[in-house]
Amino acid sequence: MKKITLAALILLVLLILVIFPQERKESSSPLFEQPLLITSAGQNAEILMASVLAKRAGLDSKLSKIATPKDLVNIKTIVLVLGASSKGLGAAGLDMTKEKERVNLLIEEAQKKTVPLLCLHLGGEARRGPLSDELISAFLPFAKMAIVVKSGNKDGFLSGICEKHDIALVEVEKTADVLTPLKDAFK
Amino acid sequence: MRKKKALFIKNAIFSLITSLLLVFPFSCRPREIEIPEPPSDRHQPYNFVGRRGMVVAAHHLAAKAGLEMLKKGGNAIDAMVTTAFALNASEPFASGIGGGGFMIIYLASENRVTVVDFREKAPSRVPREIFNDEGRIKPDGLAVAVPSALAGWVYSLKKYGTKSLTDVTQEAIRIAENGFEVSQTFSRINKDQYEKILTNAGEGTCYLNKGFPYEPGDLFRNPELASTLKLIASKGIDEFYKGEIAQKVVKAVNEKGGVMDLKDLALYKPVEHPPLKGIYKDYTLFTIPPPSSGGVHMIQLLNIIENWPVRKWGRNSSPYIHHFCEALRFVFADRSRYLGDPDFIKIPVEELISKKYAKQIVSQIKPNSLLDVYPFGRFDERKNDQGNTSHVCVIDKKGNIVSLTHSINHFFGTGIVPENTGFLLNNIMYDFSDDPSSPNALGPYRRPLSSMGPLIMFKKDKPFLILGSPGGTRIFSSLTQIIINIIDFNMSLDEAIEAPRFFTYSSEGKARSISLESRFPEKTIETLKNMGHSIRIREAFDKYFGGSQGILILEDKKLILGGADSRRDGYGAGY
Structure with missing residues (x-):
């Protein structure tokens, strides 16, 4: 009898895992609160796409390309757009060391204030490479959720980090498709 | 019976003549060439092949449009204008009627080379200062110079072409209406320039896909450009320089803080003049004179390099790169000391391109260290x-x-699109110096200094190489490297184009770092560092160094080879 109960239990667990794995990761219940601060890790151009998406989603957002801990006043969520742009870094007068330092300080302060982090990777395959991957590895582990354009995760690099750190991950085909999960993620 | 026989003979003779007439033209034509498919790895060197004619351009649709014009009986000028319009539709972020450029033409029947200069000019009311402390022009409208591409293309079409404006715009209209799949290159540049496009063209522009950058494979259509080109084809270019489009251009520029007048557009005229001539070993080079620096400095570089045993040093070798870079540092000093618009300043062109001056520079360069x-x-x-x-x-x-090089300057120009016209306005004013004492200082009606260097090279008085490149101030360095790759390192055309590139310059008397594509051997990089050069490694195939297109004419083999740069979406179409 015990054996049958155990087998039934295992079966039930397996069934749940088979049926609901995505739901567990891609939680549809809101995880974040407004207002949100949008900034990038790597001074990429996609930060503006995030801002347009937030506007279209009707979210109360503020954009700062070089956000510092001071910008966290009254902020309930940080949206961090991942990906390095040499052109963007140059234009902002930053290098990778300074940029990592800036984002680190921001995250440290956010953690103190229990402000959660939502990471976006919108640049697809073109926004991968040694510099971008360095930033992704450094900051994605702090996220509560990540929304990524599929072509940027062809090699499973982003999903691997999400899996390891138990981060809810949503993959979309195109940048415009980020709108729905972004909207759903906020209260 | 006799009648039947006569009819039979008559029919037989008629059939024979008809068959001969049908077969004869084909038997006279050169043998069709079996062209292998381009390799799946776009960076692998690949020469496009033709026997009668060829067009090489930065987009396959544009090159094919030009080829079709050749096949329809158009001459090289007809095909060039067709391709230029088609590029406006298929590669709108790099050139178009909102920009300008230079072309060099060889007329075979006259054995004559001529240059058409259709460089943009500064508006008449340009302020004394337009650059801010960061070297940026704000507001963006001030970055727009008087668009001149259409005037240049149509000048050459009317003077040397055989087709009408309607004929040469058809393919561009079709491409703009039907659209095409966006490439990785287009998508990447579109993403890089998103902020500018969003700010100046707005979320609803066709240059964004529902407000976001295009992804590879997305369909890009530009019906407004198609309408604009139809209007120009039916009413002529006065529509652009004096009509409704002129008004839209002025309105768009001035709404973004610019100072353009209708008069600025109405007064614009391209100019034609003789080419600049240089000799490198057994080859004669024809290229463009100022207000582009490209031609002068390409000849200057070749004159300097001629003094060194580059073949012995070898391609990608540290002595070759070191000496070339030292030459570039001298050349860039000359560029900023002497070059500008020849209508406003005196430029010592003959001295700069003399062999004697080259030897003076050579004598100052050290073999193993920097100055x-x-x-x-x-x-x-x-x-x-x-x-x-x-x-x-x-x-x-x-x-x-x-050989045509044209531009709207930075990718997507200013990002300003005159209302419902579908074309982008240039930001060529960035090519002026922000130093008021510079020979390239800005001023009313002045043409900013360019780096373009479209060229035609002759071997024993016969055209041998047609070449040109985008790439900003890297243009003349890249073109010189390609020429040396072909002549001294015996590379095939596309091998020479795809080969790794480098670039440097000097500023205020000091050497700047060498930018290198990452494909150079580690040992070479180390040796250069040991010589005292600082190094900046760029992408393996970096469009920073340009996207060159070339044609090589092999007289002896009766072959035309096309080389199209994989740093962008280059393509060759021959027949």
């Missing part, structure tokens, strides 16, 4: 300096040639 100080010049790369511009090469069956 402590270089001639003083204020040139420096701007933060937003990037790969841009576009090049087209054409040769027709009679041997007429066009």
Whole structure:
């Protein structure tokens, strides 16, 4: 009898895992609160796409390309757009060391204030490479959720980090498709 | 019976003659060439092949449009203008009617080379200062110079072409209406320039896909450009320079803080003049004179390099790169000391391109180390300096040639699109120096200094190489490297184009770092570092160094080879 109960239990667990794995990761219940601060890790151009998406989603957002801990006043969520742009870094007068330092300080302060982090990777395959991957590895582990354009995760690099750190991950085909999960993620 | 026999004989003779007439023209034509498919790895060197004619351009649709014009009986000039319009539709972020450029033409029947200069001019009311402390022009409207591409294309079409404006715009209209799949290159540049496009063209522009950058494979259509081109085809270019489009251009520029007048557009005229001539070993080079620096400095570099045993040193070798880079540092000092618009300043062109002056420079260059100080010049790369511009090469069956480089300057220009016109306005004003004492200082009606260098090279008085490139201030360095790759390192055309590139310059008497594509051997890089050069490694195939297009004419084999740069989406179409 015990054996049958155990087998039934295992079966039930397996069934749940088979049926609901995505739901567990891609939680549809809101995880974040407004207002949100949008900034990038790597001074990429996609930060503006995030801002347009937030506007279209009707979210109360503020954009700062070089956000510092001071910008966290009254902020309930940080949206961090991942990906390095040499052109963007140059234009902002930053290098990778300074940029990592800036984002680190921001995250440290956010953690103190229990402000959660939502990471976006919108640049697809073109926004991968040694510099971008360095930033992704450094900051994605702090996220509560990540929304990524599929072509940027062809090699499973982003999903691997999400899996390891138990981060809810949503993959979309195109940048415009980020709108729905972004909207759903906020209260 | 006799009648039947006569009829039979008559029919037989008629059939025979008809068959002969049908077969004869084909038997007279050159053998069709079996062209292998381009390799799946776009960076692998691949020469496009033709026997009668060829067009090489930065987009396959544009090159094919030009080829179709050649096949329909158009000459090289007709095909060049067709390709230029088609590029406006298929590669709108690099050139188009909102920009300008230079072309060099070889007329086979006259054995004459001529240059058409259709460089943009500063508006008459340009302020004394337009650059801010960061070297940026704000507001963006001030970055727009008077668009001149259409005037240049149509000038050459009317003077040397055989087709009408309607004929040469058809393919561009079709491409703009039907659209095409966006490439990785287009998508990447679109993403890079998103902020500018969003700010100046708005979320609803066709240059964004429902407000976001295009992804590879998305369909890009531009019906408004198609309408604009139809209007120009039916009413002529006065519609652009004096009509409704002129009003839209002025309105768009001035709404973004610019100072353009209708008069600025109405007064614009391209100019035609003789080419600049240089000799490198057994080859004669024809290229463009100022207000582009490209031609002068390409000849200057070749004159200097001629003094060194580059073949012995070998390609990618540290002595070759070291010496070339030292030469570039002298050349850039000259660029900022002497070059500008020849209508406003005197430029010592003959001295600069003389062999004697080259020897003077050679005598100052050390074989294994850098100089402590270089001639003083204020040139420096701007933060937003990037790969841009576009090049087209054409040769027709009679041997007429066009080498055209044209641009809207930075990718997507200013991002300003005059209302419902579908074309982008240039930001060529960035090519002026921000130093008021510079020979390239800005002023009313002045043409800013360019780096373009479309060229035609002759071997024993016969056209041998047609070449040109985008790439900002890297243009003449890249073109010189390609020429040396072909002549000294015996590379095939596309091998020479795809080969790894480098670039450097001097600023205020000091050497700047060498930018290198990452494909150079580690040992070479180490040796250069040991010589005292600082090194900046760029992408393996970086469009910072341009996207060159070329045609090589192999007289002895009766072959035309096309080389199209994989740093962008280059393509060759021959027949």
